[in-house]
Amino acid sequence: MSVGEWVRLLLGGALLLGGLLVFLIEIYGVFRFRYVLNRMHAAALGDTLGITCSMAGLMLLSGFRFSTLKMAMVIVFLWIASPVSSHLLARLEAGTNEQLGEHCEVYEKLETLEEQLRDGEERKEEAL
């Protein structure tokens, strides 16, 4: 094998193994966290970063052909679909859980949050 092929093999293998590592961290996180939103945060890691790393590794290993394009399409599809489904699940949880305040900070209105942020910025400016 030439040097270029060795580099390709090593890079592809490293990316594939890195993706698998991300998936391992994801699975550990899903079982380690107790609350839905935390666990979704862990699960989203694998759906975006993990799948991208593994697919990029596979694309490098397979070389440039038609199936490489298909793998790129899989990445694009998952990058569009997976965050949207996570968003919907999170919105359903936030909309239905009555004890949401026990797990995270809840702002009654978005305007309140904006006001607080603005106040913080003003305070910083004053301090400067």
Added chain:
Amino acid sequence: MSKLKSREEYEKTGSFRFWRWLDGRRDPYVGQVEMKPQTPVETPELTIRERLRDSQAVRDKVYDIENNKSLNFFHRVYVLAAIVYCVGLAVILLAMVAYLPPTGEADRPVNNEVSARYIESGLQETGAVNIVTGMILDYRAFDTFGESNVLFAATTTVLILLHRKKKNQDGRVEELENDRLLEPKRDAILQGSATVLVPIIILFGIYVILNGHLSPGGGFSGGAVIGAGLILYLSAFGFERAEKLFTEKLYKTVSFAALTTYCLAKSYSFFTGANHLESHIPLGTPGAILSSGLIFVLNICVGMVVACTMYTFYVMFRKGDF
């Protein structure tokens, strides 16, 4: 010299916990992960009485068993005929099993003739590059027709059980009882992504169906993809816009047309094949998109039935109305 540990010391080590987990004596997730045990469903007495009263009312008012002697007679004969039919079918099937070659015999037809025939002359006889499609839609097309009909029967049953009439319901009350009120509606992010994804998903489904005889895929998988695209469109944009395309009438037309086309096309093919007649259906060049004769048409039929079934199931379980 081996070191002996006391019981308490041993229970603190990792190997004890590992063997305890391996034996299944303790599940490490119980009490650690958020989960709620299900409570058994209790039917209130009122509901049971209501159901009894309803079935009695059906017996008294709808069928009117007391006065309608012929209907009473028919009910009894119906039960008797059903028992006779089932027993007869079981006897016939068991008798046929006795004629099958014993399991594990090396020279039975399945082990040598059938698969060899499929592999050697499958491409020549069916014209399909994907031999699996050639098998399920040509050699065993009757079996696939049964599967499509099973899907149709399942949809019909779901329609009978879950379909709600529009007339006798108060829209406002139903909206309050509906527990899907809390589900995110008209979500801008979902709508934006659906605008991008739905055409791609449906196009991909059509691609899978049309390439069923060339590459892995076919009617069942492609139909499922199209159904998923329709469901995504429905959950993003709501019933009002989805009903502009997919109505009950469209479901009926498409299912009936697809099943009838399948039945007629395959009946013709079986009739000519059994009588050693020329079927006049060109097989085309293997590998071209318009090739392999009837398989192309049958794939489209199966795909349409599967897509309609998926979508109808979703609609029925969610709303109970198209």
